Amino acid sequence: MSDLVVLSFPDQETAFQLRAELSRLQKEYLIDMEDVVVVTKDEKGKVKLHQAVSLTGMGAVGGGFWGMLIGLLFLNPLLGAAVGAGAGALSGKLSDIGINDQFMKDLAANFQPGCAAVFVLVRKATTDKVIEELKAFHGKGKVLKTSLNKDEEAALKEVIEGDNL
Numbered sequence: 027m028s029d030l031v032v033l034s035f036p037d038q039e040t041a042f043q044l045r046a047e048l049s050r051l052q053k054e055y056l057i058d059m060e061d062v063v064v065v066t067k068d069e070k071g072k073v074k075l076h077q078a079v080s081l082t083g084m085g086a087v088g089g090g091f092w093g094m095l096i097g098l099l100f101l102n103p104l105l106g107a108a109v110g111a112g113a114g115a116l117s118g119k120l121s122d123i124g125i126n127d128q129f130m131k132d133l134a135a136n137f138q139p140g141c142a143a144v145f146v147l148v149r150k151a152t153t154d155k156v157i158e159e160l161k162a163f164h165g166k167g168k169v170l171k172t173s174l175n176k177d178e179e180a181a182l183k184e185v186i187e188g189d190n191l
Contacts, residue, residue: 028060030125032133032171033186034143038066040166041142042076048146051159057151061125064144067137075130133170143170157181164188 035041041064051057064076125145134143165188172179 029148029173030171031146031148031169031174031182032143033146033167034137034141034170035167036138036141038064038140038142040163041066041144044144044160044163044167047159047162048144051156056155056159058149060147060149062144062146063125063130064142065130065134065137066142067134067139069139071139073131073134073137075127153178153181157185160185 033041033044035044045062045064048057048059048062052059066074066076068074125147130143130145137143160182163186165186167186169179169183169186172182174182
């Protein structure tokens, strides 16, 4: 079962830095993330989701490939690729894997303009090592929501919120 962690920051730059750090930790196999999204709220109050992976782009590439392959069978690979890319892009845009987009938008509606949050869906992690690596973010944010156990949540709050470190 995956765990959800939502961390808020007073600025967008710190949120993007945290996402980059989590991606680095994933490459070192210290954390296995199902999804990681930075959610920002601009000065006009508009909420934007910054997905780590563009499903629309991935759908277009996959659809283009399959469309071209089918098009080759019917002697019109360019038309097949174009139709396949369009269909793939549409299906990618309509699909929602990982963290529910509406949940993130609803939570971000309460943010102050200029703020950001990082939503992370963690499959598994070496918690003590990940917490140690996150000490660079000491006192820079706030833990909004987690589905972690009490000890892991307390350790995360201690590092991110700056309590007793």
